[in-house]
Amino acid sequence: MSGGPSLAFGIDRIDDRLADHGLDGHALHEVAAASPALSDDAAATLFLAGLAARFAAAAGTVLWAVTRFDLYAPGLDQAGLSPDHLLFSEAREDNEVLALAEDGLRSGTLGAVVAEVGRISMTATRRLQLAAAEGRTPMLLFRRWRRRALCPLSEPSSATTRWRIRSVASQPLGHAGIGRPRWEVELVRQRNGNPFSLTLEACDDTGRLALPAPARHRAAGADRAAARAA
Template sequence: MPFMSIALPSATPSFQADLSALRADLVRARAARGPALDFGLPQIDARLADGGLDGTGLHEIAAASATLSDDAAATLFAAGIAARFAAKATSDVFWAMTAFDLYAPGLEQVGLDPGQILYAQGHKDSVVLAMAEDALRYGAMACVIAEVKAADMTATRRLQLAASDGQTPMLLYRRHRSRDRCPLSLPSSAMTRWRIGCLASERLSWPGVGRPRWQVELVRQRNGDPFSLELEACDAKGRLALPAAIADRAIARERAASNAA
Protein backbone atom coordinates (compact mmCIF):
# COMPACT_ATOMS: atom_id res chain seq x y z
CA MET A 1 0.00 0.00 0.00
CA PRO A 2 1.54 3.36 -0.99
CA PHE A 3 2.17 5.89 1.73
CA MET A 4 -0.25 8.76 1.91
CA SER A 5 0.62 12.20 3.14
CA ILE A 6 -2.04 14.13 4.98
CA ALA A 7 -1.83 17.89 5.15
CA LEU A 8 -2.92 19.15 8.57
CA PRO A 9 -4.72 22.48 8.58
CA SER A 10 -2.66 25.35 9.88
CA ALA A 11 -3.69 27.00 13.10
CA THR A 12 -6.26 29.68 12.40
CA PRO A 13 -6.29 33.00 14.24
CA SER A 14 -9.43 31.94 16.10
CA PHE A 15 -7.75 28.69 17.19
CA GLN A 16 -4.72 30.62 18.45
CA ALA A 17 -7.02 32.99 20.35
CA ASP A 18 -8.86 30.07 21.95
CA LEU A 19 -5.56 28.44 22.92
CA SER A 20 -4.29 31.69 24.45
CA ALA A 21 -7.53 32.08 26.39
CA LEU A 22 -7.22 28.51 27.69
CA ARG A 23 -3.66 29.13 28.84
CA ALA A 24 -4.73 32.33 30.57
CA ASP A 25 -7.54 30.45 32.34
CA LEU A 26 -5.05 27.86 33.59
CA VAL A 27 -2.75 30.58 34.91
CA ARG A 28 -5.64 32.28 36.71
CA ALA A 29 -6.83 28.97 38.16
CA ARG A 30 -3.35 28.27 39.55
CA ALA A 31 -3.05 31.78 40.92
CA ALA A 32 -6.45 31.47 42.58
CA ARG A 33 -5.13 28.60 44.67
CA GLY A 34 -2.85 31.04 46.41
CA PRO A 35 0.92 30.86 46.77
CA ALA A 36 2.39 27.75 48.34
CA LEU A 37 4.05 28.09 51.73
CA ASP A 38 7.54 26.66 51.41
CA PHE A 39 9.37 25.00 54.30
CA GLY A 40 12.65 26.67 53.41
CA LEU A 41 14.28 23.24 53.09
CA PRO A 42 15.07 21.95 49.58
CA GLN A 43 14.89 18.41 50.96
CA ILE A 44 11.15 18.98 51.54
CA ASP A 45 10.14 21.68 49.04
CA ALA A 46 11.68 19.91 46.05
CA ARG A 47 9.59 16.82 46.83
CA LEU A 48 6.30 18.65 47.19
CA ALA A 49 4.18 18.93 44.06
CA ASP A 50 3.56 22.67 44.65
CA GLY A 51 6.98 23.43 46.12
CA GLY A 52 5.31 23.90 49.49
CA LEU A 53 1.90 23.69 51.16
CA ASP A 54 -1.02 24.88 49.06
CA GLY A 55 -2.38 28.00 50.77
CA THR A 56 -5.97 27.14 49.77
CA GLY A 57 -6.00 23.44 50.54
CA LEU A 58 -6.67 20.88 53.25
CA HIS A 59 -3.64 19.31 54.92
CA GLU A 60 -3.93 16.50 57.47
CA ILE A 61 -1.65 15.69 60.39
CA ALA A 62 -1.49 12.69 62.71
CA ALA A 63 0.87 11.54 65.45
CA ALA A 64 3.04 8.50 64.75
CA SER A 65 1.72 6.86 67.94
CA ALA A 66 -0.72 7.48 70.77
CA THR A 67 2.07 8.60 73.13
CA LEU A 68 1.99 12.08 74.66
CA SER A 69 5.37 12.92 73.11
CA ASP A 70 4.20 12.15 69.57
CA ASP A 71 0.93 13.99 70.23
CA ALA A 72 2.90 17.06 71.30
CA ALA A 73 5.19 16.80 68.26
CA ALA A 74 2.24 16.66 65.87
CA THR A 75 0.57 19.60 67.63
CA LEU A 76 3.74 21.70 67.41
CA PHE A 77 4.25 20.72 63.77
CA ALA A 78 0.78 22.14 63.01
CA ALA A 79 1.46 25.22 65.16
CA GLY A 80 4.74 25.88 63.35
CA ILE A 81 2.99 25.80 59.97
CA ALA A 82 0.22 28.05 61.28
CA ALA A 83 2.82 30.48 62.65
CA ARG A 84 4.41 30.84 59.22
CA PHE A 85 1.04 31.29 57.51
CA ALA A 86 0.17 33.94 60.13
CA ALA A 87 3.45 35.78 59.59
CA LYS A 88 2.80 35.77 55.87
CA ALA A 89 -0.82 36.95 56.10
CA THR A 90 -0.46 39.16 59.22
CA SER A 91 -3.79 37.88 60.53
CA ASP A 92 -5.05 35.50 63.20
CA VAL A 93 -5.27 31.71 63.38
CA PHE A 94 -8.56 29.92 64.14
CA TRP A 95 -8.12 26.77 66.27
CA ALA A 96 -11.14 24.54 67.03
CA MET A 97 -11.18 21.48 69.29
CA THR A 98 -13.39 19.43 71.60
CA ALA A 99 -11.07 19.63 74.62
CA PHE A 100 -8.90 22.68 75.31
CA ASP A 101 -5.43 21.52 76.31
CA LEU A 102 -3.07 23.74 74.32
CA TYR A 103 0.10 24.80 76.13
CA ALA A 104 0.77 28.48 75.38
CA PRO A 105 4.56 28.48 76.11
CA GLY A 106 4.97 25.51 73.76
CA LEU A 107 3.17 27.36 70.96
CA GLU A 108 5.36 30.41 71.52
CA GLN A 109 8.48 28.26 71.18
CA VAL A 110 7.50 27.43 67.58
CA GLY A 111 6.61 31.01 66.70
CA LEU A 112 2.84 31.04 67.25
CA ASP A 113 1.79 33.86 69.58
CA PRO A 114 -1.18 32.65 71.70
CA GLY A 115 -2.60 36.16 71.31
CA GLN A 116 -2.95 35.52 67.58
CA ILE A 117 -5.21 32.50 68.08
CA LEU A 118 -8.99 32.55 68.13
CA TYR A 119 -9.97 29.50 70.17
CA ALA A 120 -13.23 27.63 69.63
CA GLN A 121 -14.49 24.60 71.51
CA GLY A 122 -17.28 22.25 70.45
CA HIS A 123 -18.79 19.34 72.33
CA LYS A 124 -18.35 16.92 69.41
CA ASP A 125 -16.46 16.50 66.13
CA SER A 126 -19.35 17.55 63.90
CA VAL A 127 -19.53 20.91 65.70
CA VAL A 128 -15.76 21.42 65.44
CA LEU A 129 -15.83 20.62 61.73
CA ALA A 130 -18.75 22.99 61.16
CA MET A 131 -16.93 25.82 62.96
CA ALA A 132 -13.79 25.17 60.92
CA GLU A 133 -15.79 25.24 57.69
CA ASP A 134 -17.41 28.56 58.64
CA ALA A 135 -14.01 30.04 59.52
CA LEU A 136 -12.59 28.93 56.17
CA ARG A 137 -15.45 30.46 54.19
CA TYR A 138 -15.11 33.69 56.18
CA GLY A 139 -11.79 34.11 54.40
CA ALA A 140 -10.10 36.41 56.93
CA MET A 141 -8.05 33.86 58.87
CA ALA A 142 -4.36 33.24 58.23
CA CYS A 143 -4.96 29.53 58.87
CA VAL A 144 -7.65 27.27 60.32
CA ILE A 145 -6.81 24.28 62.54
CA ALA A 146 -9.28 21.67 63.76
CA GLU A 147 -8.65 18.71 66.07
CA VAL A 148 -11.04 15.79 65.65
CA LYS A 149 -11.30 12.11 66.45
CA ALA A 150 -12.64 11.26 63.00
CA ALA A 151 -13.64 12.90 59.73
CA ASP A 152 -15.13 10.94 56.84
CA MET A 153 -14.67 11.55 53.12
CA THR A 154 -17.67 13.88 52.96
CA ALA A 155 -16.33 16.03 55.80
CA THR A 156 -12.86 16.34 54.27
CA ARG A 157 -14.34 17.15 50.87
CA ARG A 158 -16.37 19.96 52.43
CA LEU A 159 -13.26 21.32 54.17
CA GLN A 160 -11.26 21.20 50.95
CA LEU A 161 -13.99 23.10 49.08
CA ALA A 162 -14.31 25.64 51.90
CA ALA A 163 -10.54 26.18 51.97
CA SER A 164 -10.57 26.78 48.22
CA ASP A 165 -13.57 29.13 48.38
CA GLY A 166 -12.15 31.11 51.30
CA GLN A 167 -8.56 31.08 49.99
CA THR A 168 -7.47 29.88 53.43
CA PRO A 169 -5.22 26.94 54.44
CA MET A 170 -6.81 24.20 56.55
CA LEU A 171 -4.88 21.94 58.94
CA LEU A 172 -6.87 18.97 60.20
CA TYR A 173 -5.26 17.21 63.15
CA ARG A 174 -6.65 13.68 63.41
CA ARG A 175 -5.66 13.47 67.02
CA HIS A 176 -7.17 10.35 68.53
CA ARG A 177 -6.44 6.75 67.66
CA SER A 178 -8.67 3.70 67.89
CA ARG A 179 -6.92 0.42 68.74
CA ASP A 180 -3.60 1.97 67.67
CA ARG A 181 -4.82 2.31 64.09
CA CYS A 182 -3.30 5.25 62.22
CA PRO A 183 -6.12 7.68 61.32
CA LEU A 184 -4.38 8.43 58.03
CA SER A 185 -5.31 4.95 56.82
CA LEU A 186 -8.83 6.25 56.20
CA PRO A 187 -9.65 7.92 52.84
CA SER A 188 -9.54 11.71 52.61
CA SER A 189 -9.68 14.62 50.17
CA ALA A 190 -6.61 16.26 51.72
CA MET A 191 -3.88 17.71 49.51
CA THR A 192 -1.17 16.37 51.83
CA ARG A 193 -1.17 13.97 54.80
CA TRP A 194 1.62 14.08 57.40
CA ARG A 195 2.63 11.73 60.22
CA ILE A 196 4.90 13.11 62.96
CA GLY A 197 6.86 11.20 65.60
CA CYS A 198 9.56 12.00 68.15
CA LEU A 199 13.19 10.93 67.89
CA ALA A 200 16.04 11.19 70.38
CA SER A 201 17.74 14.58 70.27
CA GLU A 202 21.43 14.82 69.49
CA ARG A 203 23.73 14.47 72.49
CA LEU A 204 25.34 17.78 73.44
CA SER A 205 28.97 18.23 74.41
CA TRP A 206 27.80 19.74 77.71
CA PRO A 207 24.99 18.84 80.15
CA GLY A 208 21.60 19.74 78.76
CA VAL A 209 18.91 18.81 76.28
CA GLY A 210 19.49 19.25 72.56
CA ARG A 211 16.98 20.51 70.02
CA PRO A 212 14.14 18.00 69.66
CA ARG A 213 14.06 15.82 66.57
CA TRP A 214 11.06 14.53 64.67
CA GLN A 215 10.44 11.86 62.09
CA VAL A 216 8.43 13.80 59.51
CA GLU A 217 6.65 11.54 57.06
CA LEU A 218 4.55 12.69 54.13
CA VAL A 219 2.22 9.73 53.81
CA ARG A 220 0.37 10.99 50.75
CA GLN A 221 0.20 14.01 48.48
CA ARG A 222 -1.67 14.85 45.32
CA ASN A 223 0.48 14.64 42.19
CA GLY A 224 3.55 13.61 44.16
CA ASP A 225 5.31 10.81 46.00
CA PRO A 226 5.51 10.14 49.74
CA PHE A 227 8.76 10.54 51.67
CA SER A 228 10.16 10.48 55.20
CA LEU A 229 12.85 12.68 56.77
CA GLU A 230 14.58 13.02 60.12
CA LEU A 231 14.42 16.71 61.03
CA GLU A 232 15.01 19.05 63.92
CA ALA A 233 11.81 20.42 65.46
CA CYS A 234 10.37 23.85 64.64
CA ASP A 235 12.37 26.82 65.86
CA ALA A 236 11.05 30.17 67.14
CA LYS A 237 9.92 31.06 63.61
CA GLY A 238 8.15 27.77 62.96
CA ARG A 239 10.88 26.43 60.68
CA LEU A 240 12.24 22.90 60.59
CA ALA A 241 15.92 22.14 60.03
CA LEU A 242 18.16 19.31 58.95
CA PRO A 243 20.21 17.80 61.79
CA ALA A 244 23.75 19.17 61.62
CA ALA A 245 25.35 15.82 60.79
CA ILE A 246 22.93 15.19 57.92
CA ALA A 247 23.35 18.73 56.62
CA ASP A 248 27.15 18.33 56.65
CA ARG A 249 26.86 15.09 54.68
CA ALA A 250 24.60 16.81 52.12
CA ILE A 251 27.09 19.66 51.68
CA ALA A 252 29.94 17.18 51.30
CA ARG A 253 28.04 15.31 48.56
CA GLU A 254 27.34 18.56 46.71
CA ARG A 255 31.01 19.56 46.87
CA ALA A 256 32.12 16.13 45.69
CA ALA A 257 29.70 16.29 42.75
CA SER A 258 30.90 19.81 41.90
CA ASN A 259 34.56 18.75 41.99
CA ALA A 260 33.83 15.69 39.84
CA ALA A 261 32.16 17.91 37.23
Protein backbone atom coordinates in the same frame (compact mmCIF):
# COMPACT_ATOMS: atom_id res chain seq x y z
CA MET B 1 -9.89 24.23 40.61
CA SER B 2 -6.43 25.89 40.67
CA GLY B 3 -4.40 25.85 43.84
CA GLY B 4 -3.19 28.77 45.87
CA PRO B 5 0.31 30.05 46.68
CA SER B 6 2.62 27.43 48.14
CA LEU B 7 4.36 27.65 51.49
CA ALA B 8 7.84 26.19 51.05
CA PHE B 9 9.57 24.46 53.95
CA GLY B 10 12.88 25.97 52.88
CA ILE B 11 14.44 22.49 52.90
CA ASP B 12 15.24 21.13 49.44
CA ARG B 13 14.85 17.52 50.56
CA ILE B 14 11.20 18.29 51.28
CA ASP B 15 10.31 21.00 48.77
CA ASP B 16 11.80 19.12 45.80
CA ARG B 17 9.59 16.11 46.61
CA LEU B 18 6.36 18.07 46.99
CA ALA B 19 4.17 18.37 43.90
CA ASP B 20 3.68 22.11 44.59
CA HIS B 21 7.22 22.60 45.98
CA GLY B 22 5.49 23.52 49.22
CA LEU B 23 2.05 23.36 50.82
CA ASP B 24 -0.90 24.73 48.86
CA GLY B 25 -2.20 27.73 50.81
CA HIS B 26 -5.79 27.21 49.60
CA ALA B 27 -6.14 23.54 50.48
CA LEU B 28 -6.74 20.95 53.20
CA HIS B 29 -3.71 19.30 54.84
CA GLU B 30 -3.97 16.54 57.45
CA VAL B 31 -1.60 15.68 60.28
CA ALA B 32 -1.64 12.77 62.72
CA ALA B 33 0.67 11.56 65.46
CA ALA B 34 2.45 8.31 64.61
CA SER B 35 1.04 6.75 67.80
CA PRO B 36 -1.25 7.68 70.72
CA ALA B 37 1.87 8.31 72.87
CA LEU B 38 2.04 11.74 74.46
CA SER B 39 5.45 12.44 72.87
CA ASP B 40 4.11 11.81 69.35
CA ASP B 41 0.93 13.78 70.05
CA ALA B 42 2.98 16.75 71.24
CA ALA B 43 5.26 16.54 68.19
CA ALA B 44 2.27 16.55 65.82
CA THR B 45 0.75 19.53 67.68
CA LEU B 46 3.96 21.55 67.39
CA PHE B 47 4.37 20.57 63.73
CA LEU B 48 0.89 22.02 63.12
CA ALA B 49 1.69 25.12 65.18
CA GLY B 50 4.80 25.78 63.11
CA LEU B 51 2.89 25.46 59.84
CA ALA B 52 0.07 27.68 61.09
CA ALA B 53 2.52 30.31 62.32
CA ARG B 54 4.27 30.47 58.95
CA PHE B 55 1.03 30.54 56.97
CA ALA B 56 -0.27 33.37 59.16
CA ALA B 57 2.97 35.35 59.35
CA ALA B 58 1.65 38.00 56.98
CA ALA B 59 -2.09 37.41 57.30
CA GLY B 60 -2.69 37.50 61.05
CA THR B 61 -4.98 35.37 63.16
CA VAL B 62 -5.09 31.57 63.39
CA LEU B 63 -8.35 29.90 64.43
CA TRP B 64 -7.70 26.70 66.44
CA ALA B 65 -10.88 24.68 67.12
CA VAL B 66 -10.94 21.79 69.60
CA THR B 67 -13.29 19.62 71.66
CA ARG B 68 -10.87 19.40 74.58
CA PHE B 69 -8.70 22.30 75.62
CA ASP B 70 -5.32 20.68 76.27
CA LEU B 71 -3.11 23.09 74.35
CA TYR B 72 -0.06 24.58 76.07
CA ALA B 73 0.28 28.17 74.93
CA PRO B 74 3.99 28.61 75.84
CA GLY B 75 4.80 25.50 73.80
CA LEU B 76 2.93 26.86 70.78
CA ASP B 77 4.76 30.16 71.21
CA GLN B 78 8.11 28.35 71.10
CA ALA B 79 7.04 26.88 67.74
CA GLY B 80 6.37 30.38 66.38
CA LEU B 81 2.64 30.67 67.10
CA SER B 82 2.19 33.63 69.43
CA PRO B 83 -0.93 33.81 71.68
CA ASP B 84 -1.49 37.29 70.24
CA HIS B 85 -2.31 35.69 66.88
CA LEU B 86 -4.45 32.82 68.19
CA LEU B 87 -8.22 32.51 68.43
CA PHE B 88 -9.23 29.39 70.36
CA SER B 89 -12.67 27.87 69.99
CA GLU B 90 -13.90 24.92 72.08
CA ALA B 91 -16.89 22.86 70.91
CA ARG B 92 -18.75 19.91 72.39
CA GLU B 93 -18.24 17.45 69.54
CA ASP B 94 -16.39 16.92 66.28
CA ASN B 95 -19.25 18.06 64.06
CA GLU B 96 -19.29 21.43 65.81
CA VAL B 97 -15.52 21.76 65.41
CA LEU B 98 -15.87 21.09 61.68
CA ALA B 99 -18.65 23.67 61.38
CA LEU B 100 -16.49 26.26 63.12
CA ALA B 101 -13.57 25.43 60.84
CA GLU B 102 -15.70 25.70 57.71
CA ASP B 103 -17.11 29.06 58.78
CA GLY B 104 -13.61 30.31 59.52
CA LEU B 105 -12.33 29.20 56.12
CA ARG B 106 -15.20 30.73 54.18
CA SER B 107 -14.77 34.08 55.96
CA GLY B 108 -11.49 34.56 54.10
CA THR B 109 -10.16 36.70 56.95
CA LEU B 110 -7.85 34.24 58.73
CA GLY B 111 -4.22 33.37 58.24
CA ALA B 112 -4.95 29.67 58.79
CA VAL B 113 -7.50 27.37 60.40
CA VAL B 114 -6.53 24.42 62.61
CA ALA B 115 -9.12 21.89 63.76
CA GLU B 116 -8.72 18.76 65.91
CA VAL B 117 -11.12 15.87 65.35
CA GLY B 118 -11.29 12.18 66.13
CA ARG B 119 -13.87 11.31 63.51
CA ILE B 120 -14.58 12.81 60.09
CA SER B 121 -16.26 11.50 56.95
CA MET B 122 -14.95 11.67 53.40
CA THR B 123 -17.78 14.09 52.59
CA ALA B 124 -16.72 16.38 55.42
CA THR B 125 -13.12 16.47 54.15
CA ARG B 126 -14.42 17.44 50.70
CA ARG B 127 -16.36 20.29 52.29
CA LEU B 128 -13.23 21.52 54.07
CA GLN B 129 -11.20 21.28 50.87
CA LEU B 130 -13.80 23.34 49.00
CA ALA B 131 -14.10 25.87 51.82
CA ALA B 132 -10.31 26.30 51.93
CA ALA B 133 -10.23 26.93 48.18
CA GLU B 134 -13.18 29.34 48.25
CA GLY B 135 -11.91 31.22 51.31
CA ARG B 136 -8.31 31.19 50.02
CA THR B 137 -7.19 29.98 53.45
CA PRO B 138 -5.09 26.95 54.47
CA MET B 139 -6.92 24.26 56.46
CA LEU B 140 -4.77 22.18 58.84
CA LEU B 141 -6.67 19.19 60.23
CA PHE B 142 -5.31 17.30 63.24
CA ARG B 143 -6.61 13.72 63.09
CA ARG B 144 -6.65 12.50 66.71
CA TRP B 145 -6.36 8.82 67.63
CA ARG B 146 -9.63 7.10 68.59
CA ARG B 147 -8.53 3.45 68.61
CA ARG B 148 -5.04 2.37 69.59
CA ALA B 149 -4.67 -0.15 66.78
CA LEU B 150 -5.96 2.10 63.95
CA CYS B 151 -3.99 5.06 62.63
CA PRO B 152 -6.32 7.99 61.84
CA LEU B 153 -4.74 8.32 58.39
CA SER B 154 -5.96 4.84 57.43
CA GLU B 155 -9.37 6.41 56.74
CA PRO B 156 -10.03 8.00 53.31
CA SER B 157 -9.75 11.75 52.88
CA SER B 158 -9.77 14.51 50.26
CA ALA B 159 -6.74 16.20 51.81
CA THR B 160 -4.05 17.46 49.46
CA THR B 161 -1.31 16.19 51.78
CA ARG B 162 -1.36 13.81 54.77
CA TRP B 163 1.48 13.84 57.33
CA ARG B 164 2.43 11.51 60.18
CA ILE B 165 4.77 12.81 62.90
CA ARG B 166 6.85 10.77 65.35
CA SER B 167 9.14 11.99 68.12
CA VAL B 168 12.67 10.52 67.93
CA ALA B 169 15.78 10.87 70.07
CA SER B 170 17.51 14.24 69.90
CA GLN B 171 21.17 14.62 68.95
CA PRO B 172 23.40 14.14 72.02
CA LEU B 173 25.27 17.30 72.98
CA GLY B 174 28.97 17.50 73.74
CA HIS B 175 28.13 18.84 77.20
CA ALA B 176 25.35 18.47 79.74
CA GLY B 177 22.01 19.67 78.37
CA ILE B 178 19.11 18.86 76.10
CA GLY B 179 19.51 18.88 72.34
CA ARG B 180 16.96 20.26 69.89
CA PRO B 181 14.05 17.79 69.57
CA ARG B 182 13.87 15.66 66.46
CA TRP B 183 10.88 14.31 64.59
CA GLU B 184 10.35 11.69 61.93
CA VAL B 185 8.23 13.58 59.41
CA GLU B 186 6.43 11.23 57.04
CA LEU B 187 4.37 12.40 54.08
CA VAL B 188 1.94 9.51 53.84
CA ARG B 189 0.10 10.77 50.78
CA GLN B 190 0.12 13.77 48.47
CA ARG B 191 -1.90 14.63 45.42
CA ASN B 192 0.18 14.24 42.23
CA GLY B 193 3.26 13.12 44.14
CA ASN B 194 4.97 10.34 46.05
CA PRO B 195 5.26 9.68 49.79
CA PHE B 196 8.55 10.10 51.66
CA SER B 197 9.98 10.26 55.18
CA LEU B 198 12.74 12.38 56.76
CA THR B 199 14.19 12.90 60.21
CA LEU B 200 14.22 16.62 60.99
CA GLU B 201 14.91 18.97 63.86
CA ALA B 202 11.73 20.34 65.44
CA CYS B 203 10.28 23.79 64.74
CA ASP B 204 12.23 26.79 65.98
CA ASP B 205 10.59 29.99 67.25
CA THR B 206 9.72 31.02 63.68
CA GLY B 207 7.96 27.72 62.92
CA ARG B 208 10.77 26.41 60.70
CA LEU B 209 12.05 22.85 60.62
CA ALA B 210 15.69 22.03 59.89
CA LEU B 211 17.86 19.17 58.74
CA PRO B 212 19.87 17.63 61.59
CA ALA B 213 23.24 19.37 61.85
CA PRO B 214 25.35 16.39 60.70
CA ALA B 215 23.23 16.13 57.52
CA ARG B 216 23.68 19.85 56.85
CA HIS B 217 27.43 19.53 57.28
CA ARG B 218 27.57 16.54 54.93
CA ALA B 219 25.56 18.44 52.31
CA ALA B 220 27.83 21.48 52.57
CA GLY B 221 30.92 19.30 52.26
CA ALA B 222 29.48 17.57 49.22
CA ASP B 223 28.72 20.94 47.61
CA ARG B 224 32.29 22.14 48.21
CA ALA B 225 33.72 18.92 46.79
CA ALA B 226 31.55 19.27 43.68
CA ALA B 227 32.68 22.87 43.24
CA ARG B 228 36.35 21.87 43.44
CA ALA B 229 35.80 19.10 40.91
CA ALA B 230 34.18 21.56 38.51
